[in-house]
Amino acid sequence: MTVSSITLLWIILVLLTLLLLFSVYLTVLRLLEKRKLANEKNYIDRTKHIWMNYLFYGGDWDEQLIPDGPHETNATEKLLINFLNSVYVEGTRQKIYLFANTYLEGYYRKMLRSPEWSHRMNGLYRTIDFQLVALAESHLKRWESKKVATVEEDYYLSLLKIMTCKTTALHIIKDDEHQFSEHQNRALLLKLENSQLQDLVQNYSFLSRPAKLSLIDVIGEKNYVEYQEFLMSQLQLEEESEIRIRILKAIEMIGFYKDYSSILPFLESDYWEERMLAARLIGTFPLHESKGYLLPLLEDSSWWVRSTAARSVAKQKNGTELLLAYKDSTQDRFAIEIIEEQLMRGVFA
C-alpha cells in the first residue's frame, strides 16, 4: 500500500472511531433523556391536581409543588406555561409569577448566562412569560456593554426593557436604531394601547418604513375608526405605492368612511392594486353615486380591477340590470367577458 492509501485508511479509521464514540455518547444522552421524561411525567402526574387546586380553586400552598432538581423544574415550566396559555382565572397569573420568581429564577439565570445562543433565547422567552423582573434587570445590566449578535436576541432584550419599564414599546418603535423587521414591529405595536398609538400617529413621518407599514396594518386590523382621517390625509402625501396600498387596505378594513372624493384619483393610478382597492371602496356607496366611476373600470387593463368593479356593481340593488345594459352598449371584449363571468357567479352563488 502506498503512503496516501495508508493515510486515507487512518483518516477513515479515526473518523469511524469518532462516529462510534459519538454514537455511544448519543445512546447515553437518549437514556438520560428517557429518564428525564419519566421523571417529568412522574412530577406532572403527582402534582397536576395540587397545582390546579392551588391555582384555580383557591387551595392551600403545598410544599410538594417545589421542584426538586432540573427534571422537575423542566416539568414545572411545561405545566405553568400550559396554564398561562390556556386558562384564565382571576389571580392565577400573579400566583404563577410569584412561584416562578421564588423557585425558578435560579434556573433561568443559568440559562441566560449560557454562551449558547439558543439557551439564552429560551431563558429570555421564559423571563418574559413569567415576568421575572429582577432577573430581567440583572440580565440587562450584564448586557449593557455587550454587543448583541442577532436581531432576534435584540428584539427580546427590548421586550425585557419594556417589562422592566426602562423604555416603552412606543419609544422602541420610534427609535430607528434597532432596525426591527415589519413583523417584529407589528408584534410590538400589538402590545400598545390605543392611546399610545396616538403618539406614533403624530410622529408618523419620523418612523422607519417597516414601522409605518406595521402601524397602518394594526390600525386597520383593530378597526380604529378614529385614525381614518389620518389615513386619508396620508394617502394623499405618500409617494410609495406599497404604503398607499396598505393605507387603502386599512381604510377598507375599518369600513366606515363618509367621503370618497379623496379616493377618486386612485381609480386612475398606474398600479392596478390601487385601482382595485379604490374600486372596492367606492363600490360600497350607493349605485347612483358610484356607477359613473365603476362602469368604466369594467374596461380596465387588469382582470382584478375589472372583476372587482363587476362584483361591486352586481352586489347592489339593480346592479345585475346595470351590468346587462352595459354589456349591450359596450364593444370592449374584456368588459363583456367579465360581466358574463360575474353574472354566472351571481346565478350560482
Next chain:
Amino acid sequence: MAIWEAILVFFGRFLIFYMIGVIIIYTLMLLLSLLKLRKEYQLDKEELDDDFLSSYYSKPVSILVPAFNEEKGVVDSVRSLLSLRYPQFEVIVINDGSTDLTKETMISYFAMEKLNKVVRKQLENEEIVAIYQSTIHPNLLLVDKLNGGKADALNAGINVSRFPYICSIDGDSILEDRSLLRIMKPIVASNGKVIAAGGNVRIANGLYVEHGAISSPALPNNLLVVMQAVEYLRAFLMGRIALSRYNLVLIISGAFSVFSKSWVIKAGGYAKNTIGEDMELVVRLHRVLAESKEKKRIEFVPDPVCWTEVPSKLSVLRKQRRRWHQGLTESLWRHKRMTFNPKYGAVGMVSMPYFWLIEFLGPIIEIGGYIYLIFALFAGDVYIEIAILLALLLILYGSVFSMGSVLMEAWSVNRYPRIRDIYRLLIMALTEIFWYRPLTLLWRLEGLIRIIFRKREWGKMERTGFQKKEMTSWIDLS
C-alpha cells in the same frame, strides 16, 4: 499497450482527484449545516411561532394537493392539512383525471358539493370539469380536471387559488401541525424578500396516522426504505442547508414547498413538458429574478417536517431515480446558458456548475470508479494501488458521510426518538456503498441514457396508504 496503461493510470488518478474534490465540498457543506443546527440546538421554536402568529394573518396560503389515483392516501393527507395551525388557508385538491375512486372518496368523506366558480386562467391547464366545496370545511375545494400531469394539475390549482402564497404538497404526504407556520416564517420575517421556501421531507412508510396526524415516528422494517431514510438525511445535511445559506438552492422538494404566487406566474407556472417540474420551477424563478435584477431569495427550511411515502420496491425506486436524473438533466440542459454566466450571480457561477459537475456527472464518474475497482482486481499491478485508494475514498464518500449525517440528525433534529432506529440507520449507512449506491448510480445512468434516446415516462408510485391506529401494530410486535 503502454498507451493503454498510461490512459488507465490517468483515468484512475482523475477518479481519485474528482472524489477528493467532492469530499472537500461535502465536508464544507456538512460544517456549514452543523453551524446552523448548532445555533438552534434545543431552541424553543414554539414560543417564537406564537409570538409572531398575528403576522401570518397578512400572508394567507392556498395549499395545492395534486392527486392522481391517490384514493388510499388522500383522506389522511387532507385531514392532516385541515388540522394545520395557521391563521388563514385553503386546501385545494386537484384530481388530475384519476381512474380510481379519488374523486368519489373525497366527495363522500368531506361531504362535498358542486360549486360553480369562475376561474381566472392565468396559466394554461387542461379543462376543469367541475369544482366541489366541502360542506363541513368551507376552506376545502376539490378541482376535478382532465388528466394533464402533476405540473398541469398544479397550474390548475394556482388558477383556482385565492391567496397570494401557494403551498404544493403531494397527495400522500402528511404535515405536522406547525409545518406551515415554520415554512412560512422566512417569508413573513423577510418582508417578502424570500419568495419561495422548501421544507424538510421525511419518510412516512409504515407510520401510524391517526386523524391525519403522525402518532409515533419510527422506522419501518423494509431495508430499502431504511436506506432511503439515510439518503434523505444526507441530502438534507450535506446539501440543502448549506446551499440555502447562500441562496444557491436549485431543488426544493415538490412534496412540500411554498411559493409567492405572483412570482410563480411571472416564471410561467409549472412547466408541463418536463419531468422534474419542481427543479424546473426553481431554476426558472432564479432566472426571472436575475433577469429582473430583483434581490429575492429561495430558502430551504430545516425543521418543517413533511412525511411522505417512498418506494418500497426496487422496481418502483428504479423508475423514480431514473426520472429524477432525467428531470435534473433536462433542467440543467434547458438553462445551460446560466452556467458560468455572471449575469445570474452566484446561481450561475456556483450553483449551476455544482449541479453539472457533482449531481449530473457524479453517477457516470462514480460508476467509472466501481468498474475500475473490478478491473483492478483482475489486472493487478499498478492498478491495485489506485484501486485501494479509490475504494477507501468511496467508503469515506459513501458510508462515513452517511453515518455522520445520521448521528448529526439524531443529535440535532431528533425525529427518530428510538435508540434502536438510530443504530439501524447507522448499520444501513455502513452498507450503503456495497449495494445501494451502485444500484442508484446505475439507475441514474439509465435515466441519462434514456434522455439521450428521448425516452420519457411519467412517474406514478404505488401507494399502500398509511397505517391506522386500530390496525395491528408492527411497531408493537417488533
